[in-house]
Amino acid sequence: MQRFSLDQLATLRAVIDEGTFEAAAGRMHVSASAISQRVKAMEQAAGQVLVRRTAPVTLTPAGDVLLRYARQIELLEADTLRELDDGPDGGQHLLVPLAVNADSLATWFLGSLRELGEELGATFDLHREDQEHTISLLRAGTVMAAVTTTRASIQGCVTEPLGLMRYRAVAAPAFVARWIPQHPDLAALTDAPVVTFDRSDELQRAFVLARTGGVGGPSHYVPASHDFARAVVLGLGWALLPEQQCLAEIDDGTLVELAPRHPVDVALYWQRWNLASPLLDAVSRAVREAAATALHPF
Known part of the structure; x- marks a missing residue:
């Protein structure tokens, strides 16, 4: 197999980042025909x-391998230029793609990036995905690092623990009076409406199974973290919320905790490419420090 040129690798990154050949052409200031060639x-x-000509374009498994290589080359080049210039690369910002679950993104993760972009001469492309599925983006080469529940490192990556994200089962007082009149008996959760983030969100279902042995009631799907919490406060249903989104509301009576003795802890890990990269090291260090103050220790 022949080697790939830097222009070709940059083209592959642009096609995937932009989603179409035409948009990639605009980014690279060439024609769409040149991108296709x-x-x-x-x-x-x-x-x-390597590339499926869909809308947006997607990669085959072989394309995933090459995209990961292309992004690693880009990262190493940015590190080299930064070291030579003793600072960010003359205004040329590296795009750093990261995968983060919605609850971390809404509560603690963004604080880890504060001032980091300017310090590193980088911009961030955050992919919001369920914590159990962020690893697929890392494996595909779409992102350089991910917050995940997967402890075992995938090939070419290293893993470090971040901490436990603690969730509390909560509902609005009026909702509890209507649907769970025998609270703290949770048997009624098998019939009570529940707020679910999306169809890959199994947190509430697993809680009901563990506490009652049954299945949950009908679901409202609210795929935005802030709106999800708001839906619970408004009484659409009960749900498990991160402590950062519900402890104050529990204290002031806006929400009722359904099972104070049974919080749900989700272990989070940071998986990143196993590269000697000062830039990626700095991102990882910032994420680790933010997690230490926001999450419960293992």
Whole structure:
């Protein structure tokens, strides 16, 4: 297999980041035909299809491997230029893609990036995904690092523990009076409406199974962390909320904790590429420090 040029690797990154050949062409200041020719040349060199011509474009498994390589080359180049210049690369900001679950993004993660972009000469592309699925973005090469529940390192990555994100089962007082009149008996949760983030969110269902042995009631789907918490306060249903989003409301009576002795702890880990990169080291250090103050220790 032939080697790939830096222009080709940059083209692959642009196609995936922008979603179409036309948008990638605009980013790289070339024609869409030139983008297509570069991708075809890469596929000929690899001997297999790399890019699916969908809307937006997606990668084949072989394309995932090459995208990871392309992003690693870009990261190493940025580190090198930064070291030579003793500072950010002359205004050329590296785009750092990271995968983060919605609850971390809404509560503690953004604080870890405060002032980091300017310090590193980088911008951040945050992919919001369920903590059990962020690892798929890392494996595909879409992101450089991810907050995940997966402890075992995937190939080419290293893992470090961040801490435990603690959730509390809560509901509005009027909702409890209507649907759980025998509170703290939780048997009624098998019929009571529940607020669920999306169809991959199993947290509430697992809680009901553990506490009652049954399945949960009908679900409202609210796929935005702030709106999710707001839906619970408004009484649409009960749910498990991160402590950062419900402790004050429990204290002032806006929410009722359904099972104070049974919080749910979700272990979070930081997985990142196993590269000697000062930039990625700095991001990892900032995330680790923010997690230490926001999460419960293992």
